[in-house]
Structures are given as structure tokens and as C-alpha cells.
Amino acid sequence: MSSEDQGYYTKSVCQRICYTWTLKLNAITDLRSKHVSRHFPDYMESIAQFYLEAVWEGDYTYGNINISLRTVCKSDCTNKTKYVNINILNHEKKKSELLKLSDDWKMNMGSIAKYTPNGYFPNTLTIICEIFVISPVDKIMPIEVPKCKLFEDLAALFDTKKNSDVTIVTRDQHEIPAHKAILTARSDVFAAMFKHPMEENRRNSVTINDFDHDVLTEMLRFIYTGEAPNLADMVENLLAAAEKYGLDRLKAMCLKYLSDTLSIETAAITLKLADLYNVKDLQLNSVQFIRNHAASVANTANWQNLITTDKYLILNAFCEPTILLQLNDGSKNET
Incomplete structure (x- = not known):
């Protein structure tokens, strides 16, 4: 759980505390006495400990059972306690009331719930209290993760020809520098060519007599970036190149263009x-x-x-x- 605040965010821990308290009331005099629950929760790891108070307010014919939530220790847990749910069960009338604590509630403001018997005094009341205590742990400066630039970097690598280790010679005698690792990763045909001791692998030069410079440039751009911005201008030849070098996605892009147009x-x-x-x-x-x-x-x-x-x-x-x-x-x- 966190909240942003001026360049950093606060990491918080949320603790859920549940407690069930059963009041056995034998007479109206029991109602007029203050009833106090035991402290809860029991475990020492809790951020805070609480107890409930139940006090009758009113005369002998009409009034309310006022339920208060108190803390055991004097700490800042009142500022940490954000939500409290109180569920009151009257076993005789099978009545249940669910109350939610307002965000501006403080522990010293007293009651958090009232139960009105309306002239019928129950022998047993079960109060189910659920508390959510939110405690800030640390203020953490966010770490910015830069946008992935793989597409831009590979496009730049193709355009600049930096560290190229193989040359593609086209039908019209143009030379296009490329990178064996990229071609191997993207095309099984090129991968097989560079794996075996073929002439192309030994000379670091591949002659392709089927296609001119513009078609092979577009095919190689697709190999590096996954895009073919000039596909519409050479779709037939690009489809043939995709088929020859096992570029299934490029082939599908060409076929879709032909169908759409x-x-x-x-x-x-x-x-x-x-x-x-x-x-x-x-x-x-x-x-x-x-x-x-x-x-x-x-x-x-x-x-x-x-x-x-x-x-x-x-x-x-x-x-x-x-x-x-x-x-x-x-x-x-x-x-």
C-alpha cells in the first residue's frame, strides 16, 4: 500500500485485527454498568492493542448501548487506525448492524457505535469488531525505469551499420552491411547458412541474385525492427523474399495487404x-x-x-x- 507525495511514496503496512465480544446481560442493572472487554489482540507483534467499552445511556425505559473503542497504549495508533467495522448481533431478534468508522475519527472522540434496543432488552449481545490499522514504514524515492528502446536501437544499428560483420550483395550489385547474430536470430535460412562452413560464411559475404537493393533493404529492415514501412511499393517482391528466407510474419503482412487492397x-x-x-x-x-x-x-x-x-x-x-x-x-x- 502506498501514496504518492511530491516525488516520493510512502510504503505502509496494513494490519487487520478481528475481535468478538459477547455481553451477557441478566437485567437492566447490568445494562447500566460499564462493561469492558479484554485487551486485544494478544500477540506482541501488533502495532497497537485495543479494548471495547459498553455503557448504557438513558433511563429505564429508553436508551442506547454506547460502544467505544479504546487503545491500551498511548501512541500514535489513533492516527494509524483508518477503518473500523462494528457488527452487533442481537441473538433474540437476530438483528445485525454494520457501522463504518469515518475517516476523521479519533480515539478520544468516544463512541463508535450505538445499539438501541427500542424497549426490548436483550440477554445477549455479540459485538464483532474488525479494525484495520495502517502504519507507514518508509518514504521511498521511486526508481524511474526508462522506456524500452529496443526497436529504436536495432533500427539505428541497421541504419548506422555499426560493427557489421557480413555484407549482403544484391542483384544490382549494391552492398548492404549487416550483422550475423541478428540475421541468425530472425531467419532459420540465414542461421543455417552461417552455421555450416559455406562460402558465404567464410567470406562474410552473401550474394542474393533474386532481389534488388530496395527489396533486400526493406526485408533487412523488417528483420531488425519487425516493420516494413515501404511494403505497399514492393509487395510482390517482398512476399517472395519473405517466403525464401522463412519470414512468416512478413509474409502474412504481405498477404493481408493484398487481401485488403x-x-x-x-x-x-x-x-x-x-x-x-x-x-x-x-x-x-x-x-x-x-x-x-x-x-x-x-x-x-x-x-x-x-x-x-x-x-x-x-x-x-x-x-x-x-x-x-x-x-x-x-x-x-x-x-
């Missing part, structure tokens, strides 16, 4: 990519979109090119049993 112009290309990488959900989305916009898609150059180069792909996609079943189920649900 399906259009008249891109439908044919997206269908081809879905088939190439065997992504059934994207293939289903593409076929559904093409069926819904058949006339418009058929007039695009991408569709005409697909008919020329991959007519079997179109045949298989639109006749594939699983896709047809899902398309038919979707049509039934719409109607």
Missing part, C-alpha cells in the same frame, strides 16, 4: 500470387471478388495476361471443390 486492377495478380504460395483464404477472396466484378476484371490487362499465361490456374481456381463449396455456402448465407 483487392481491386479491379489487382484481382488477377492477387489470384496468381495466392495460387503461387498456396494461400487458400486469399485465393477464395480473389475468386469471390472476380465473380462479383467479372465484367470489369475481364477488361483489365492483368486478366488478359493471366488468360494467356496461366489459363489452367484460372480453370483450377474456379473449379477447385473446396472453393466452390465455400462460395456456394457464402451465397446461401447472403440470401
Whole structure:
């Protein structure tokens, strides 16, 4: 438990004390006498010790049983006692009253509860007292934990090329310095390459003839930071790079972008990519979109090119049993 205060906070200990006191009252004279409980709690580790007083206030026909909570020792425990619950049980009437102590209560203000018999004097009263004593322990200066800068640090490492130990040579003969440890941690393909005594590992140089500088730079940026800010500009090539180097999240990011941006112009290309990488959900989305916009898609150059180069792909996609079943189920649900 703590509370902030001008740059530091106070660490406190909260002690819960419970005590049950049973009053046996044989006559009204017993009510008019002062009744005092034993001291509680018994154990020495307690922050404070208390006792209860019960006194009748009033005449012989009407009055209150005034219940007070007192401390045994003269200490500052009155300032530490924050909450007191009093539960009074009248066994004859099965009545229970729960009272909460106000925050500004002090021990010397006397009673904390009153019980009014209303003309019926009980033989037995059970008073259940629950006290919460809060004691400050230390004032502690907070320790500031800086924000994690892993993303920024790895991005800076990629941009500055500091302490790089391997060079990536692109198809267009650009060189990109990198770090074997980062590539190994993020790609099983690179990890296997640097584990075995391959030529790339010996020369600390990896030639990648499949992709140009901009695509490999974006792929490496993803490896270092988990982000690909230029994905939209090179999604097809980046998808191929992600597939080759086992970057599943980057691949999923590319596929999601293709699905989210399906259009008249891109439908044919997206269908081809879905088939190439065997992504059934994207293939289903593409076929559904093409069926819904058949006339418009058929007039695009991408569709005409697909008919020329991959007519079997179109045949298989639109006749594939699983896709047809899902398309038919979707049509039934719409109607």
C-alpha cells in the first residue's frame, strides 16, 4: 500500500485485527454498568492493542448501548487506525448492524457505535469488531525505469551499420552491411547458412541474385525492427523474399495487404500470387471478388495476361471443390 507525495511514496503496512465480544446481560442493572472487554489482540507483534467499552445511556425505559473503542497504549495508533467495522448481533431478534468508522475519527472522540434496543432488552449481545490499522514504514524515492528502446536501437544499428560483420550483395550489385547474430536470430535460412562452413560464411559475404537493393533493404529492415514501412511499393517482391528466407510474419503482412487492397486492377495478380504460395483464404477472396466484378476484371490487362499465361490456374481456381463449396455456402448465407 502506498501514496504518492511530491516525488516520493510512502510504503505502509496494513494490519487487520478481528475481535468478538459477547455481553451477557441478566437485567437492566447490568445494562447500566460499564462493561469492558479484554485487551486485544494478544500477540506482541501488533502495532497497537485495543479494548471495547459498553455503557448504557438513558433511563429505564429508553436508551442506547454506547460502544467505544479504546487503545491500551498511548501512541500514535489513533492516527494509524483508518477503518473500523462494528457488527452487533442481537441473538433474540437476530438483528445485525454494520457501522463504518469515518475517516476523521479519533480515539478520544468516544463512541463508535450505538445499539438501541427500542424497549426490548436483550440477554445477549455479540459485538464483532474488525479494525484495520495502517502504519507507514518508509518514504521511498521511486526508481524511474526508462522506456524500452529496443526497436529504436536495432533500427539505428541497421541504419548506422555499426560493427557489421557480413555484407549482403544484391542483384544490382549494391552492398548492404549487416550483422550475423541478428540475421541468425530472425531467419532459420540465414542461421543455417552461417552455421555450416559455406562460402558465404567464410567470406562474410552473401550474394542474393533474386532481389534488388530496395527489396533486400526493406526485408533487412523488417528483420531488425519487425516493420516494413515501404511494403505497399514492393509487395510482390517482398512476399517472395519473405517466403525464401522463412519470414512468416512478413509474409502474412504481405498477404493481408493484398487481401485488403483487392481491386479491379489487382484481382488477377492477387489470384496468381495466392495460387503461387498456396494461400487458400486469399485465393477464395480473389475468386469471390472476380465473380462479383467479372465484367470489369475481364477488361483489365492483368486478366488478359493471366488468360494467356496461366489459363489452367484460372480453370483450377474456379473449379477447385473446396472453393466452390465455400462460395456456394457464402451465397446461401447472403440470401
